[in-house]
Amino acid sequence: MNRYPIWKYFLILAVVAFGLIYAAPNLYKPDPAVQISGQSSAMVIGPDVLANAQKALDEAGITYFGGEVGSKAVLIRLNSMEEQLPAKRAIQGALGHNDYVVALNLASTTPPWLSDIGASPMKLGLDLAGGVHFLMEVDTNTIVKNNMESYEQEVKSKLRAAKARYRSVDLVDDREIIARFRSEELRSLALSTMRKEFPQLQLRELGSGENLEIRATLTEQEVKQLEDYAVSQNLTTLRNRVNELGVAEPIVQRQGRNRIVVELPGVQDTAAAKRIIGKTANLEYRMEARPDELVSSKEYFEYRNETQRQMYGGAWLERQIIIKGDSVTNARVGYDESGFPQVNITLDARGGELMHRATWKNVGRRMGTLFIETRFEPVTEIDENGNEVTVQKRTEERKIISLATVQSALGKQFRTTGLDSPAEAQELALLLRAGALAAPMYFVEERVIGPSLGADNIKVGIQSVEYGLLAVLICMLISYRVFGLAANLALAVNLILLVAVMSLLGATLTLPGIAGIVLTVGMAVDANVLIFSRIREELRNGMPPQTAITAGFDNAYSTIVDANITTLIVAVILYAIGSGPVQGFAVTLSIGILTSMFSAIMGTRAIINLFYGGRRVQKLWI
Amino acid sequence: MSESKVENGKITEYMGKRVYDFMRWRKLAGIVSVVLVLSSIAVLAINGLKFGLDFTGGTQVEVGYEVTPFIGDVRRQLDEAGYDGATVVNFGSERDLLIKLPPSVTEEETQVSATNQEVVTPIGDKVVQVLKAGSEGNVELRRVEMVGPQVGAELRDDGGLGMMVALVLVMMYVALRFQYKFSFGAVAALGHDVIIVLGFFALLGLDFDLTVMAAVLAVIGYSLNDTIVVSDRIRENFRKVRKAEAEEIINISISQTLGRTFMTSFTTLLVLWALQFFGGELIHNFSLALIVGVVVGTYSSVYVAANVLMALKISKEDLMPPVKEGAELEEMP
Numbered sequence: 019m020n021r022y023p024i025w026k027y028f029l030i031l032a033v034v035a036f037g038l039i040y041a042a043p044n045l046y047k048p049d050p051a052v053q054i055s056g057q058s059s060a061m062v063i064g065p066d067v068l069a070n071a072q073k074a075l076d077e078a079g080i081t082y083f084g085g086e087v088g089s090k091a092v093l094i095r096l097n098s099m100e101e102q103l104p105a106k107r108a109i110q111g112a113l114g115h116n117d118y119v120v121a122l123n124l125a126s127t128t129p130p131w132l133s134d135i136g137a138s139p140m141k142l143g144l145d146l147a148g149g150v151h152f153l154m155e156v157d158t159n160t161i162v163k164n165n166m167e168s169y170e171q172e173v174k175s176k177l178r179a180a181k182a183r184y185r186s187v188d189l190v191d192d193r194e195i196i197a198r199f200r201s202e203e204l205r206s207l208a209l210s211t212m213r214k215e216f217p218q219l220q221l222r223e224l225g226s227g228e229n230l231e232i233r234a235t236l237t238e239q240e241v242k243q244l245e246d247y248a249v250s251q252n253l254t255t256l257r258n259r260v261n262e263l264g265v266a267e268p269i270v271q272r273q274g275r276n277r278i279v280v281e282l283p284g285v286q287d288t289a290a291a292k293r294i295i296g297k298t299a300n301l302e303y304r305m306e307a308r309p310d311e312l313v314s315s316k317e318y319f320e321y322r323n324e325t326q327r328q329m330y331g332g333a334w335l336e337r338q339i340i341i342k343g344d345s346v347t348n349a350r351v352g353y354d355e356s357g358f359p360q361v362n363i364t365l366d367a368r369g370g371e372l373m374h375r376a377t378w379k380n381v382g383r384r385m386g387t388l389f390i391e392t393r394f395e396p397v398t399e400i401d402e403n404g405n406e407v408t409v410q411k412r413t414e415e416r417k418i419i420s421l422a423t424v425q426s427a428l429g430k431q432f433r434t435t436g437l438d439s440p441a442e443a444q445e446l447a448l449l450l451r452a453g454a455l456a457a458p459m460y461f462v463e464e465r466v467i468g469p470s471l472g473a474d475n476i477k478v479g480i481q482s483v484e485y486g487l488l489a490v491l492i493c494m495l496i497s498y499r500v501f502g503l504a505a506n507l508a509l510a511v512n513l514i515l516l517v518a519v520m521s522l523l524g525a526t527l528t529l530p531g532i533a534g535i536v537l538t539v540g541m542a543v544d545a546n547v548l549i550f551s552r553i554r555e556e557l558r559n560g561m562p563p564q565t566a567i568t569a570g571f572d573n574a575y576s577t578i579v580d581a582n583i584t585t586l587i588v589a590v591i592l593y594a595i596g597s598g599p600v601q602g603f604a605v606t607l608s609i610g611i612l613t614s615m616f617s618a619i620m621g622t623r624a625i626i627n628l629f630y631g632g633r634r635v636q637k638l639w640i
Numbered sequence: 641m642s643e644s645k646v647e648n649g650k651i652t653e654y655m656g657k658r659v660y661d662f663m664r665w666r667k668l669a670g671i672v673s674v675v676l677v678l679s680s681i682a683v684l685a686i687n688g689l690k691f692g693l694d695f696t697g698g699t700q701v702e703v704g705y706e707v708t709p710f711i712g713d714v715r716r717q718l719d720e721a722g723y724d725g726a727t728v729v730n731f732g733s734e735r736d737l738l739i740k741l742p743p744s745v746t747e748e749e750t751q752v753s754a755t756n757q758e759v760v761t762p763i764g765d766k767v768v769q770v771l772k773a774g775s776e777g778n779v780e781l782r783r784v785e786m787v788g789p790q791v792g793a794e795l796r797d798d799g800g801l802g803m804m805v806a807l808v809l810v811m812m813y814v815a816l817r818f819q820y821k822f823s824f825g826a827v828a829a830l831g832h833d834v835i836i837v838l839g840f841f842a843l844l845g846l847d848f849d850l851t852v853m854a855a856v857l858a859v860i861g862y863s864l865n866d867t868i869v870v871s872d873r874i875r876e877n878f879r880k881v882r883k884a885e886a887e888e889i890i891n892i893s894i895s896q897t898l899g900r901t902f903m904t905s906f907t908t909l910l911v912l913w914a915l916q917f918f919g920g921e922l923i924h925n926f927s928l929a930l931i932v933g934v935v936v937g938t939y940s941s942v943y944v945a946a947n948v949l950m951a952l953k954i955s956k957e958d959l960m961p962p963v964k965e966g967a968e969l970e971e972m973p
Contacts, residue, residue, distance in 0.1 A: 145922070153791065155788075155790075288762045288764060288765060288784075292762050460750055460788075461749065461750060461786075461788075462750050462787075462788035462790060462791050463786060463787050463788060463791050464749070464762065464763075464784060464785075464786040465783075465784060465785050465786070466762070466764050466781065466783060466784035466785075467782075467783050468704075468780060468781050468782040468783060470704070470780060470782065471702070471704075471782040471783050474920065475920060475922065478918055478919055478920035479919070479920075481918040481919075482911075482914045482915045482917075482918040482919040483914075485914040485917075485918055486910065486911030486912075486914035486915065487911075489907075489910040489911065489913075489914060490907045490910055490911060493906065493907055493910060494907070497903065529920075529922060529923060530851055530854060530923065530926070533851075533915060533919065533923050533926060533927070536911045536912075536914065536915050536919075537858065537908070537911065537912075537930070539911050540907050540908035540909075540910065540911035540912065541862070541865070541904070541907075541908055543904070543907050544865065544900075544904040544907075544908075547900050547903045547904050547907070548869065548900055551897075551899045551900040551903070554899075555655070555657065555896065558655065558656040558657060559655045559656055560656075576872070577868070577869055577872045577873075580817060580868050580872060581864075581865040581868045581869055582865075583813070584810055584813060584814070584861065584864045584865065584868060585861040585862070585864065585865055587806070587809050587810060587813060588806050588810070588857055588858070588860050588861035588864070589861065591802050591805055591806045591809070591857070592802070592854060592857050592858075594802070595798045595799065595801065595802035595805075596802075596850070596854065599850055599851060599854070600850050600851070600853070600854045603851075603854045603858075604854070607858070607861075
């Protein structure tokens with residue numbers, strides 16, 4: 019009686035082994051390291067970069083060990099956290115700021131056999147690792163306004179073309195276009211024209227007599243589309259900017275309808291972070307200078323692309339700027355009739371006008387697009403008190419990303435053709451979009467956790483888990499003796515499984531998450547308490563020991579399931595409604611509930627069976 | 641009946657275990673619960689919950705001093721720097737300060753657009769600069785939290801909605817799994833616990849922030865856990881024990897589960913104390929809310945849920961497994 023078939027023991031052992039393996043990476047303390055990657059993703063970072071960096075470290079007298087060349091980055095391990103910043107400075111100084119990003123990182127020390135099977139340590143949340151969290155809101159009113167402004171122009175020109183003479187066309191409150199007409203015929207003509215040309219607009223007829231109106235607003239669906247576009251555009255732009263910051267594992271994510279979360283773990287210089295995120299538009303369109311142009315009114319720029327630079331070097335462009343990047347509302351890759359790649363560019367209304375004015379009499383000349391990269395370089399200066407201070411110096415670098423012949427007068431929409439490959443088109447479209455935010459954004463939430471507070475939080479978190487666990491272990495042992503020991507083993511297995519599952523899912527550990535683990539420790543023994551008090555009851559009723567064990571486990575089962583499912587419901591709701599910290603708590607709580615069901619029911623039973631099963635037992639140590 | 645001992649017409653022992661006459665005090669317990677809930681509501685109405693930064697929006701900065709500062713001095717320095725109306729309190733130790741800045745600062749900060757041309761210094765850095773100038777030792781920026789009022793209001797609404805959804809879903813699950821009278825009992829117990837925890841926070845004027853809200857939801861989960869275990873036993877005994885009044889069956893059930901109720905509450909309280917003492921300032925209120933919740937929840941699973949069952953006149957018929965429809969007809973020739 020009370021014996022498990024062999025396969026069940028093996029199953030449990032397998033699960034425990036699985037837990038041990040996947041929880042193990044958390045035991046390996048990561049090495050402080052610096053990571054070197056390229057400014058653009060196309061750059062190849064090879065052994066030569068590593069050699070240069072190591073040389074710089076040697077010269078600076080910083081000891082390092084291990085250098086790994088990955089596909090996109092090079093990683094150099096250091097002996098201590100304190101050496102990270104000096105090492106970063108030394109390497110950045112040697113390699114220059116132009117092409118390489120040097121970031122502080124933590125290099126995993128997980129043995130290769132573990133990482134080969136996908137085992138990796140838990141990620142630490144901002145409250146434990148320190149870092150910056152920004153929540154930004156995309157200003158959707160501005161998007162609507164910008165669009166309505168260009169619609170205003172287009173409505174005017176389309177109505178003129180259709181000979182629907184209007185008294186006036188005005189934009190009111192930045193969101194409604196009012197067109198006024200003198201007669202019913204003109205208005206109905208205008209109405210049918212607008213219906214045909216602008217399906218995105220919702221039209222209403224108002225007024226009487228001499229004062230007939232058509233009022234047009236964007237449809238709900240169109241507004242949503244614009245918002246979606248603006249948010250995803252801003253998201254891309256932010257990602258590019260954040261990459262410049264050199265943060266090891268940044269998070270840039272959309273949240274809700276019009277918000278974007280940016281999380282930069284380990285970032286200490288919040289000022290630099292805010293500045294780079296807030297960087298401005300960085301594109302310029304200029305005409306190519308005529309050969310006879312004066313040097314004072316033209317400038318020479320190089321190509322940004324390596325191969326083009328080698329082939330053509332650069333070009334002279336006029337000083338006069340036609341439009342800047344903030345006028346570009348969209349740039350997408352497309353294909354022309356014969357299947358060649360092209361980039362379709364859309365400008366806002368003002369940009370369209372300026373572009374038209376600049377190009378209609380310049381057909382046949384070439385127009386260049388400049389990409390401006392802004393960088394902040396730390397420069398050491400001596401201030402008035404004679405102290406050394408580090409100042410962020412701003413430098414700008416302009417390079418040509420496209421130089422194409424103007425084939426006709428350009429307007430709000432035009433295209434760049436003659437691109438060699440879809441990949442080139444893709445790159446150009448990305449660069450054209452990368453400069454500008456599609457709509458302004460506002461910082462609506464900002465949280466900064468200093469690195470020392472993060473370290474403190476880890477310490478107190480681990481401490482409370484230790485003391486809480488110890489107290490519960492002692493309490494169970496005193497109350498239930500042998501059974502208590504079984505429950506304690508199960509509790510240990512539960513913790514291992516919880517850590518393993520969290521690591522495997524890539525969940526982030528936060529301080530409330532640790533609180534969730536502590537609470538799980540307290541509540542996980544509940545299943546065992548239920549079973550054991552049931553067994554005691556059955557014994558008191560005069561049931562023989564072995565039967566009592568079976569009855570205890572069987573009778574408590576449905577209660578345990580009911581109790582846990584309801585708690586799980588609550589945890590899921592917590593996850594759904596909560597933000598960052600609350601979600602961390604919800605995740606550990608729900609995973610803890612699930613793993614505790616396994617360990618407390620099956621695990622404990624296995625140990626008890628191993629101990630008492632199949633023997634003649636007079637008395638249970640419970 | 642051999643399985644139970646009867647004295648003065650009441651069951652005092654069942655299956656070799658002492659049965660306590662819990663329900664004898666049910667009227668008194670009912671009054672106590674009603675008084676507690678009503679006074680909690682009264683405190684909530686008068687004092688109101690002191691919503692933390694997460695819900696109201698605002699800016700706070702936590703700094704660590706190398707040299708113990710005088711709070712009065714710090715306040716004066718902030719005043720002079722233009723942050724009048726800032727509150728400064730010790731946080732954890734006397735060298736750690738928590739500075740809450742007036743709403744105007746948040747308003748200004750949340751107006752900063754990401755396309756702004758000029759270089760923006762984050763508020764935390766500005767405050768630290770001010771404080772560093774006024775202190776002999778170093779001042780370290782430990783934490784900055786700035787939440788726009790709009791975001792705060794949304795979090796608050798979401799939180800309230802979440803609690804409602806939790807209560808409704810749980811009620812449905814209990815009604816499905818047990819019987820509707822039990823779900824009233826369970827929800828009454830939950831409401832009771834949540835209101836008392838909230839009242840406790842309002843009475844002491846403690847900050848109610850996101851983590852405390854998480855704790856309150858966890859209290860819902862915990863208290864439910866307890867209530868379900870007791871209800872489960874009541875259902876079982878109604879089916880098993882013959883010839884006993886509802887009151888006696890409830891007494892038997894509570895007595896049987898009493899050991900487990902105390903043991904689990906005790907182990908949970910143990911870990912919560914560990915959190916309270918070692919978990920640091922940030923989750924202080926979190927663990928406090930849970931401690932109050934677990935204590936009240938233990939009481940409510942004994943007295944509130946059962947009381948509601950008594951009031952709803954729970955009977956054997958409510959709990960018999962449903963007879964299959966048409967089963968009687970089939971037996972007919």
